[in-house]
Amino acid sequence: MEDRTTAPPAPGTTPRAGLALEQRLVFVLGKGGVGRTTMAAALGLLYAHRGARTVIAELSGRGELLSAFGRPPTDPASPAPNDEIEVIERLYAVQIEPDRALAEYLHEQLPLRVLADVFGATRTLGFLAAATPGLAELLSAGKIWELAQPERIIPGARPYERVIVDAPASGHSIALLAAPQAFARTARTGPIARQAARISEALLDRTQTALLAVATPEEAAVSELLELQEALRRELGRELDTVLVNAMPPARFEDGDARVLEDALAGGAALSEDVRRALARAIADDRELRAARTQVERLAGALPGTPLIELALSRGGEFGAAELQTLAQGLGEAL
Amino acid sequence: MKSADKATAGAFPPDEVGLRDVLRDRRMCICVGTGGVGKTTSAAAIAIGLAADGRRVALVTIDPSRRLAGALGLSELSNEPQLLSSEHLAPVGIALRGEVWAMVLDPKRTFDELITRLAPDERARERVFANHIYRELSGAVGGSHEFTAIAKLYELDRDGGYDAIVLDTPPARNALEFVRAPQRLMQFFDVPALRLLLAPAGFGARVASHAAAPALALLRRLVGVDLLTEIALFFGAVGGSISGFRERARAVEALLHDPATVCVLVSSPRGEAVRESLSFARALRDADLPLGALIVNRVHEEPARAADLDAVEAALVPALGARLSRQVSASLADSQRRAQRDQIGIGRLRAELGDLPLTVVAQIDGPVGDLEMLGAVARRLFGEPVQAP
Numbered sequence: 001m002e003d004r005t006t007a008p009p010a011p012g013t014t015p016r017a018g019l020a021l022e023q024r025l026v027f028v029l030g031k032g033g034v035g036r037t038t039m040a041a042a043l044g045l046l047y048a049h050r051g052a053r054t055v056i057a058e059l060s061g062r063g064e065l066l067s068a069f070g071r072p073p074t075d076p077a078s079p080a081p082n083d084e085i086e087v088i089e090r091l092y093a094v095q096i097e098p099d100r101a102l103a104e105y106l107h108e109q110l111p112l113r114v115l116a117d118v119f120g121a122t123r124t125l126g127f128l129a130a131a132t133p134g135l136a137e138l139l140s141a142g143k144i145w146e147l148a149q150p151e152r153i154i155p156g157a158r159p160y161e162r163v164i165v166d167a168p169a170s171g172h173s174i175a176l177l178a179a180p181q182a183f184a185r186t187a188r189t190g191p192i193a194r195q196a197a198r199i200s201e202a203l204l205d206r207t208q209t210a211l212l213a214v215a216t217p218e219e220a221a222v223s224e225l226l227e228l229q230e231a232l233r234r235e236l237g238r239e240l241d242t243v244l245v246n247a248m249p250p251a252r253f254e255d256g257d258a259r260v261l262e263d264a265l266a267g268g269a270a271l272s273e274d275v276r277r278a279l280a281r282a283i284a285d286d287r288e289l290r291a292a293r294t295q296v297e298r299l300a301g302a303l304p305g306t307p308l309i310e311l312a313l314s315r316g317g318e319f320g321a322a323e324l325q326t327l328a329q330g331l332g333e334a335l
Numbered sequence: 336m337k338s339a340d341k342a343t344a345g346a347f348p349p350d351e352v353g354l355r356d357v358l359r360d361r362r363m364c365i366c367v368g369t370g371g372v373g374k375t376t377s378a379a380a381i382a383i384g385l386a387a388d389g390r391r392v393a394l395v396t397i398d399p400s401r402r403l404a405g406a407l408g409l410s411e412l413s414n415e416p417q418l419l420s421s422e423h424l425a426p427v428g429i430a431l432r433g434e435v436w437a438m439v440l441d442p443k444r445t446f447d448e449l450i451t452r453l454a455p456d457e458r459a460r461e462r463v464f465a466n467h468i469y470r471e472l473s474g475a476v477g478g479s480h481e482f483t484a485i486a487k488l489y490e491l492d493r494d495g496g497y498d499a500i501v502l503d504t505p506p507a508r509n510a511l512e513f514v515r516a517p518q519r520l521m522q523f524f525d526v527p528a529l530r531l532l533l534a535p536a537g538f539g540a541r542v543a544s545h546a547a548a549p550a551l552a553l554l555r556r557l558v559g560v561d562l563l564t565e566i567a568l569f570f571g572a573v574g575g576s577i578s579g580f581r582e583r584a585r586a587v588e589a590l591l592h593d594p595a596t597v598c599v600l601v602s603s604p605r606g607e608a609v610r611e612s613l614s615f616a617r618a619l620r621d622a623d624l625p626l627g628a629l630i631v632n633r634v635h636e637e638p639a640r641a642a643d644l645d646a647v648e649a650a651l652v653p654a655l656g657a658r659l660s661r662q663v664s665a666s667l668a669d670s671q672r673r674a675q676r677d678q679i680g681i682g683r684l685r686a687e688l689g690d691l692p693l694t695v696v697a698q699i700d701g702p703v704g705d706l707e708m709l710g711a712v713a714r715r716l717f718g719e720p721v722q723a724p
Contacts, residue, residue: 032370033608067610109557124554132566133468169370171505182471183562190559220402221371250669252662261663264654274642275650278667284700285666 023210023241025148025202027165029173030214031224035246039214040166041068042327046335048091049328052161055084055092057144059168059176065093070321084157092160094147098136101143102129108153109191137179138196145199148208170228177203177211178235203236210241215299217245217292226302240306244331245296247313253286261286309334354599354716357628357692358385361597363492363590364501367619368601369611373632373696375402377601377716378503379709382435383424384717389432390498393491397440397484397505404439408705412439416495427710433498445487453579463572467565485587492590597627600691604634604680613687629693630716631681636697637674644668 028040040056047054058065069087084092102125129135146153148163167173180200187193202208211232215225225243232238253261265271265279300308311330358364358381366378375396382394393416396403404412407419408426416436424431447464454460463469484502491500555563590596598619602612612629619626644664651660681695696715699708 032372033603034371037607106557125557128554128558128566132569134471186467186471186565187559187562189561190563191557192559192562220405223405224402250665252666253659257659257662260655260659264651268654272646272650274647277638277642278647278651278663281670282663282666285670288700 023206023208024161025144025163025165025209027167027173027177027209027211028214029167029170029211029228029240031221032169034214034216034221036214037065037068037166038324038327039212039244039246039331040164041065042324042331043212044091044093044162044164045088045324045328046332047162047164048088049332051090053090053092053158054162054164055094055147055160056164056166057147058093058095058166059140065095065166068324069093096140096143098129098139099126101139102126104146104154105139105142134175134179134182137176138183138192138199141176141180141199141203142195145202148202170224170231174228174231174235177232177238181236204238206238206241211238212242212244213240214244214246216247217249217295219295222295222299225299229303240303242335243299243303243306243308245299245308245310248296248310249285249289249292249313251289253282253289258283258286353718354381354628354630354692354694355384355388355718357597357599358499360595361627362499362595363488363593363597364499365504365596365598366502366601367504367598367615369608369615372601372603372608372612373712374601375503376406376709376712377599377630377632377696378501379403379406379437380713380716381599382437382499382501383427383429383431383709383713385499385501386431386433386435387429387713387717391434391496392436393495393497393500394435394437394503395440395484395488395491395500396438396503397442403437403503406705406709407437408709409437412437414438414441414444424706426704426706427713428707429710429713436497440484440487442484445484449486453583459572462568466569466572468569469572485591486583489583489587489590493586591624594625597625599628599630600626600688601630601632602684603632604677604684606680609680609683612684616688626691629684629688629691630696631684631693632696632712633698634677634681634695635670635673636677637671641671642667 026043028036028043030036037058040058044054044056056065066085066087071085071087084094087093106125129139144163144165147160150159152159167176180196180203183196184193184200187196213225213228215221229240232240261279261283265276265283268275268279271279296308296310309331311327311334364378364381364385366374366381368374378396379394382392385392394403396412404410408423409417416438419435419437421431424435450463451460454463484505488500488502491497558566600612600616600619602608616626616629644667647667648660648664651663655663681693685693694716696712699711703711
């Protein structure tokens with residue numbers, strides 16, 4: 001595993017690397033396919049190894065997280081939504097479903113004597129939540145907030161020291177983070193207004209909540225990450241706290257190698273087919289590495305002062321526990 | 336185009352059915368798939384391929400994904416369909432006998448347009464636009480994207496004068512989110528307790544009134560009077576155009592199940608993407624939606640015969656020295672491993688979706704311009720196009 005922190009802190013600022021380790025709540029954001037779930041899992045593993053009782057909350061509803069820890073997502077024995085499942089010692093996984101979050105909210109809000117009405121109310125409110133723009137996002141954000149409370153609101157639930165959120169793809173993440181603020185403004189009074197204001201305050205507070213974004217060193221992923229930062233600033237007045245650059249190609253080649261490789265390929269009519277193949281591959285890999293570095297520089301240039309952590313490209317093979325361990329270790333060294 | 340692309344073309348099974356056959360009699364092509372698998376580029380390539388055959392194509396994507404403009408080599412696209420000029424598309428290297436009109440749906444603007452069109456009168460329209468829920472939230476959230484997208488598809492299909500529509504769906508919680516969005520909005524109006532909220536004699540007053548039904552009293556307590564009033568006003572205002580919404584939801588439903596509609600599943604051969612694609616495919620089939628083809632993008636390919644890495648390294652040492660030779664051989668070793676891993680992924684897709692036409696698109700090495708990339712993918716999907724006379 002090769003990790004290099006490429007972006008030096010801007011002169012006169014305190015390095016903020018490591019900040020992600022101090023907040024109780026960490027959102028892992030980014031475009032689809034950049035390894036968001038993997039990073040959330042690796043981060044969870046790291047925290048758990050360091051002794052913190054940790055939960056990873058998955059919002060995508062795909063059950064990818066469980067399969068990363070060796071549980072088939074389609075297993076009929078797999079947990080119901082909002083169940084907190086211990087996947088390894090001290091590390092829990094939970095899939096957040098707005099409907100279940102709503103039911104929990106109702107139980108918490110209502111005294112026992114009206115519980116008979118709860119089913120009807122849940123049904124009605126369920127429709128309301130599904131149809132009212134933003135309410136599903138508010139409920140999800142509320143559940144995340146609840147997981148992060150030093151004293152849990154769910155009776156009997158034990159608190160976590162760390163909550164990691166495997167957030168939905170970029171645009172939907174903004175909706176999730178912005179919903180509490182929007183509802184606090186719209187509702188003005190009443191239980192939802194109060195709750196939304198509390199959640200919003202926690203999410204916007206950099207000492208309580210870290211926003212960590214993942215990108216691969218590719219044009220599209222970097223552009224989307226920069227758009228995400230722009231949207232966060234515009235909608236929430238927030239900055240990203242840390243950026244993880246995932247799948248950096250290995251730094252095999254040095255300056256000047258490209259030329260030597262190209263000369264060898266051009267000059268060698270007598271080369272075997274395998275050798276030609278190898279040279280062509282090496283030339284392509286060298287180009288890819290340089291393109292990746294250009295993208296990292298683009299990120300660093302656009303986000304001065306935001307720590308960038310690079311993580312190496314997986315060397316193939318099926319993604320599994322060993323891979324996660326390696327990633328967690330890499331993160332641990334960088335953070 | 337890229338020599339690498341051509342060099343590997345022979346490696347594909349000869350029995351593959353081209354997308355062209357699948358799309359021949361279709362009017363609507365919905366590209367679905369998980370994030371980061373080249374869905375947008377695939378959708379654009381499909382539009383190019385259809386236009387090469389002479390069709391007038393609308394290529395539609397949904398904000399917040401701004402990828403489409405990039406994939407088409409444009410700095411910007413808007414809510415209004417934009418004709419891609421043949422000069423602009425020259426680097427694609429494919430002559431279009433038809434046209435491609437590209438657009439990015441801005442959910443908020445599309446929703447505004449929809450309200451404007453469906454509201455019975457100006458007062459009703461202004462009521463919607465003034466509503467807090469509508470202003471703060473309708474453009475920003477999950478369901479709205481999907482809802483506005485399919486409402487717009489219906490319009491494009493009915494009024495646009497296009498021969499084909501290609502939709503690049505937004506990254507969703509699941510494949511069906513965009514299909515279910517209209518029903519979700521509609522069902523609000525079918526729940527008795529919520530209909531009470533909308534009762535004609537001043538729903539706002541009714542919410543605040545103590546005489547309201549017990550269910551309403553409970554809702555008031557749980558949600559708060561202000562918010563419930565806003566929600567009631569929102570649905571009351573939108574509900575003014577209810578018959579329009581209903582008609583639309585039904586028409587979209589019919590369109591989705593029309594024999595002229597087909598879904599194309601886009602995947603990559605990587606483990607996570609394969610798992611998700613399989614679950615997408617199952618969901619589409621369960622919902623009785625026509626899944627017509629599978630595209631597997633970003634496949635690393637190497638010849639089936641593995642190279643002798645030690646021999647390669649030894650042969651290179653005299654010219655390159657020990658360090659560089661070792662790196663070159665390691666580079667090839669990784670590439671062979673990746674190719675092997677990708678074959679396993681494709682095998683899993685074939686095993687479960689073997690009845691679908693499957694097109695493998697090789698990873699294209701090196702810095703390639705957006706439009707060249709698009710051309711390469713279109714060629715891979717449709718074969719060498721017939722040149723315009």
